[in-house]
Amino acid sequence: MDIFFFLLFATVAVGCGISVVMQTHPISSALSLVGVMGSLAVLYLLLGAEFIAMAQIIVYAGAIMVLFIFVIMLLNAGAEQRAGRSLMVKVLGAPVLIGFGGILIYFFAVNFGDATPVHFGAFQGGSARAIGRALFENYLLPFEVTSVLILIAIIGAVVLAQKEME
Amino acid sequence: MEFFLVSLLKIAVVFAGLMTTLAYLQWVERKVIAHVQVRIGPSRVGPHGLMQPLADVVKLVTKEGLLPSYVNRPFYLLAPVLAITMALTSISVIPFGSEVSVGGYHTWMQLTDLNVGILFVLAISSMGVYGVALAGWSSNNKYSLLGGLRSSAQMVSYELPLSLAITAPLLLAGTLSLREIVQSQAGFNFGFLPRWSVFNGPFPQIFSFLIFVIAGFAETNRVPFDLPEAENELVAGFHTEYSSLQFAAFFMSEYANMITITAITTILFLGGWTPLFPASLGSNFVPPVLLFIVGAVALYAGLTPRRKRDGFTFPVVALIFWILAALFLLPFLQQFLIPFFWFAAKVGTLLFIFMWVRATLPRFRYDQLMGFAWKFLFPAALINLLITGLLVALTAK
Amino acid sequence: MMAHGVPLSWYLILSAILFCLGIAGFLFRKNIITVFMSIELMLNAVNLSFIAFSYQLRQVNGHIFTFFVMVVAAAEAAVGLAIILTVFKNRNTLDIDEISEMND
Numbered sequence: 322m323d324i325f326f327f328l329l330f331a332t333v334a335v336g337c338g339i340s341v342v343m344q345t346h347p348i349s350s351a352l353s354l355v356g357v358m359g360s361l362a363v364l365y366l367l368l369g370a371e372f373i374a375m376a377q378i379i380v381y382a383g384a385i386m387v388l389f390i391f392v393i394m395l396l397n398a399g400a401e402q403r404a405g406r407s408l409m410v411k412v413l414g415a416p417v418l419i420g421f422g423g424i425l426i427y428f429f430a431v432n433f434g435d436a437t438p439v440h441f442g443a444f445q446g447g448s449a450r451a452i453g454r455a456l457f458e459n460y461l462l463p464f465e466v467t468s469v470l471i472l473i474a475i476i477g478a479v480v481l482a483q484k485e486m487e
Numbered sequence: 488m489e490f491f492l493v494s495l496l497k498i499a500v501v502f503a504g505l506m507t508t509l510a511y512l513q514w515v516e517r518k519v520i521a522h523v524q525v526r527i528g529p530s531r532v533g534p535h536g537l538m539q540p541l542a543d544v545v546k547l548v549t550k551e552g553l554l555p556s557y558v559n560r561p562f563y564l565l566a567p568v569l570a571i572t573m574a575l576t577s578i579s580v581i582p583f584g585s586e587v588s589v590g591g592y593h594t595w596m597q598l599t600d601l602n603v604g605i606l607f608v609l610a611i612s613s614m615g616v617y618g619v620a621l622a623g624w625s626s627n628n629k630y631s632l633l634g635g636l637r638s639s640a641q642m643v644s645y646e647l648p649l650s651l652a653i654t655a656p657l658l659l660a661g662t663l664s665l666r667e668i669v670q671s672q673a674g675f676n677f678g679f680l681p682r683w684s685v686f687n688g689p690f691p692q693i694f695s696f697l698i699f700v701i702a703g704f705a706e707t708n709r710v711p712f713d714l715p716e717a718e719n720e721l722v723a724g725f726h727t728e729y730s731s732l733q734f735a736a737f738f739m740s741e742y743a744n745m746i747t748i749t750a751i752t753t754i755l756f757l758g759g760w761t762p763l764f765p766a767s768l769g770s771n772f773v774p775p776v777l778l779f780i781v782g783a784v785a786l787y788a789g790l791t792p793r794r795k796r797d798g799f800t801f802p803v804v805a806l807i808f809w810i811l812a813a814l815f816l817l818p819f820l821q822q823f824l825i826p827f828f829w830f831a832a833k834v835g836t837l838l839f840i841f842m843w844v845r846a847t848l849p850r851f852r853y854d855q856l857m858g859f860a861w862k863f864l865f866p867a868a869l870i871n872l873l874i875t876g877l878l879v880a881l882t883a884k
Numbered sequence: 885m886m887a888h889g890v891p892l893s894w895y896l897i898l899s900a901i902l903f904c905l906g907i908a909g910f911l912f913r914k915n916i917i918t919v920f921m922s923i924e925l926m927l928n929a930v931n932l933s934f935i936a937f938s939y940q941l942r943q944v945n946g947h948i949f950t951f952f953v954m955v956v957a958a959a960e961a962a963v964g965l966a967i968i969l970t971v972f973k974n975r976n977t978l979d980i981d982e983i984s985e986m987n988d
Contacts, residue, residue: 327890331898338902341925342909347917348562348624350909354921355617357902361928364895368939373947375606377931380954383613384643385924385961387620391639392965393917394624394632396972414911422904429896436940438889446944449603449663452951455944467955474959481966 323441326367330360347393351386358382369444372452493594501598505578509742510540516842523846534800544735552731555626562625567729567736570618574740574747577611580604581750582666584760584826596760596827597666604665605653608751609646612706615744616642619708622737623725634724637714637853644860645705645712651868652699655875656684656692656755665751669759679768683758689878694871696756698864700837703748705860707741710845714853749837750830757833760826771821774828775812782808895936902929916971916978920964927957 337356344350358381365374456464514529514536521528529536554560584596601607616639623635657663660671674682684692705712714724721727726737753759762770782805789801815824851859906929909922931950938946968978975983 323890327894331894334898335901335905338905338925341918341921342905342913347915347921350918350921352562352617352621354925357925358928361932364898364932365935367890368895368935370935370938370947370950371601371603372606373931373935373950375603375610376951376954378610379606379613380958381924381928383610383616383646385958387613387616387639387643388961388965389917389921390617390620390624391636391643392969394620394636394639396969396978397632410911414908418904418908418911421907422900425900425903426897429893429900433893433896433940434891436892438891439895439936439939440889444939444942446942447938447947449606451944452947455948456951459945460948463952467952471955471959474962478962478966481963481970 323367323439326363326441327439330363334360334364348390351389351393354389355382355386358386367441368439368447369442370447372447372449489592493592494598497594497598501578501583505575505743505746508746509739510544512742512746512838513543513738514540515838516845519839519842520846523843534796547731547735550731552733553728555728557627558728559625559627562621563728564733566618566622566625567733567740568618569621570615570740571736571743573611573615573618574743577608577747578743578750580607580665581747582669582754582759583830584823587822595666596823600664600666602662602664605657605663605668605751605755608665608747609650609653612744612747613642613646615740618737618740619725622729626725626728628728630721631725631727634721634727638708638725641705641708641712641714641856641860644857645702645864648698648860648864648868649702649706651865651872652695652702653751653755655690655695655868655872658872658875658879659684659687659689659692665754665759669754669761672758673761675765679764681758681761681763683756683761685756689882690875692756692871692875695868695875696752698868698871699752699756700840702860702864703752704841704844705856707744707748707841709741709745709841711848711851712856713850714856745838745841746834749834749841752837753830753833759833760830762825762829771825774825775815778808778812778815782806782812892936892940896933899929899933899936902926902932905929914979914981916968916980916983919980920961920968924957924961927953 334357337353337360340353341350341357344353358377362374362377362382365371365377517539518528518536529539532538532542554563579598580601582595582597582600586593586595588594619638619642620635623631623633623638626632657668660668662668662671672681672683672687676682676687680686685696686693704710708714726734729737762773764770785801785808786805789798789805792798792801814820815828903926906922906924906926909925910919913919913922931953934946934950934953936946938944971983972978977983
C-alpha cells in the first residue's frame, strides 16, 4: 500500500515537475506546479507530517499559487517565444545539470540505501500539537523573527505596487 | 473487510443524500426568495413545483454542451471538474451525527475523521478558487476574465478573516478534529444552557461566529459578495461561456460549498449534533412534536383549500410528516435520527439565512468589498482572537 | 502490508529529481514568472527532504524548518510578484533577457 501510493504520487510529482519546465504558457506551468505541491502534500502525509501536509496545501497551493495565477491573469501574459539563452547555458546547462543530479542521486542511494523503510503511521510526531510545542518552545525567536519578515514583505509589496505619487 | 463495506455503504448514503439535497436546495431557495418578494415561485412542474429540480436536471443534461472555438480547451474542460470535485471532497470529514451501533457494529455518522479535519476543509476550500479562476481565464472572454480575477482576489482576501475566525473557537476546543470539536461542546451550563462555543465562556465566540458567516458569504460568492458573477456588470461572470452539464457543475459546486460552510459553522460554533436543551428536559421529543405540528398545519390548510389541488396535496404532505414524526419515536432509529435532526436543523437555519440575505441585500461595490475585508473584518477577527487567547490562557488550569 | 515499506532513499531521490527540474526551469526558461515558479519548485524539493529526514530521525525539527520555508516563500512571493508587476508596468515585457539594463 505504501509503495503503491508513493509510486503513484511520485510519478505525478515528477510528471508535473517536467511539465512546469516544459510548458510554454505560464498558466500551464503554474497549474503543473500546483500538481507537484498537491502530490508532495500526499507524500508528507505518508511520512507522518499531517500538519505540514495541510499547511502545504493551504499556504502553497491555496495562497502562493493563487497569487501567481492572479498575476499571470492580470498581466494576461501569453506563451513565451522560444529563443536561446546565452551560449554557455546552452552548451553547458544540460550536461552539468544531469551530472549534478546524478551525483545527488548516487549520494542519496549510497548513504541512505540501508535506512529503515518508511511505513505510514510509524512516526506520529507531526501532529499540530507537536509542531506547536516545538514552535513555541525551541523555536520561539525564529518564529517571532518571521513575523517581522512578513511585516517587511507586506510593506515592501504595498510600496512596490502603489500608484505613483503625484 | 467489514470496514470497507461499511465505508462504501456510508459513502453511498451520503452521496445520494447530498445530491438530493443539492437539487432540492435550489428549489427551496427559489421558493424562499419568491415568498420574500411576494411571488409564488416554481409551481408548474408537479405540486408546488416539487418536480422542478428533476425538470432542471433533465433540461441541463439534454442541452447541447457548447464548446466555443476560442476557448483554451483543456483548461476550459478542467475548470468545472475541479470546482465540483473540491466542493464535494470536504463533505467527507463532516460529522452528521454521533456514534451509532447496528447489530453490535459501532460506527460514526461521518465518512472519516482526520485529526487535522478543520485544516483539511480549509485546504480543500482554498483549492476551490482554481475552478473559478481557470474558468474565467480559459473562456477567453473579458467578462469571464474579470469574474475570475475578482473571484480569486476576493477568495484570497476573505480566507484571512475566515481562518482567524476559525482559530478562536479552536482555542476553546483544543483540537483540530471535527468530531472532537463537537464533543468538546457537549453538555450544559446550569443544566440547560448548551455549552456551544458561540455562547460558552471564557469568551463567547459570537463575534467570530458573525465574522465567519460573513466571510463564508464571500467564500461561496453569494449575495452581497457575488461580484464574480454580477450579472448586470459581467453578464454571468466566470461561467458566461459554460452551458449544459459544465454549467450544472458550477451551479452544484456553489450549493455544495454553501452546505460545507454552514456545516462547518454548525460544528465550530453551534455544537454540531448536540441538542438545544438536555434530553432530561425532553429534547428528544422536539423533532416528533415539531413534525406533528407541521403535519397538522398542512392538514388544516388542506381542509380549507385556496386552490383546487391543495385539497389533495396538503393532506398527503401531512401524512408524510406524521410518518416522519412516528419514525422519530422508534427507539432503534432514534440514535440515527435525533442527532441528525439537530445537525440538519442548525444547517437548515443557516442556509435559510443565506437565502434570506440573498433576497434582501444589494451587492457591494468592488472597492467596498475589499475595504470591508481588510479594514474591518480582518482587524476585528484579530482582536477577537487576541481576547480569546488571553482569556483562555488566564483561565487554563 | 507492513513488510513493503518505501525505502527512505526513494523519497530523497525524488527530492533530488524535483530539485534538478527546478534548476532546469531556472536556467532554460525566459519568462520571469516561470523562473520564479522554478525557484518555488526547488524550495518544495528541499522541503520534501526535510520531511523525509525528520521521519528518519523521528524528530519534529524538520517539520519546523519546512514551516519556516513556507513562511519565507510566502513573503518572497508577495514581494517578488509585486516586483514583477512593477517591471511589467515599466518595461511591458516579462522576458528576463530584455530586463538586463543593469548588465550593460
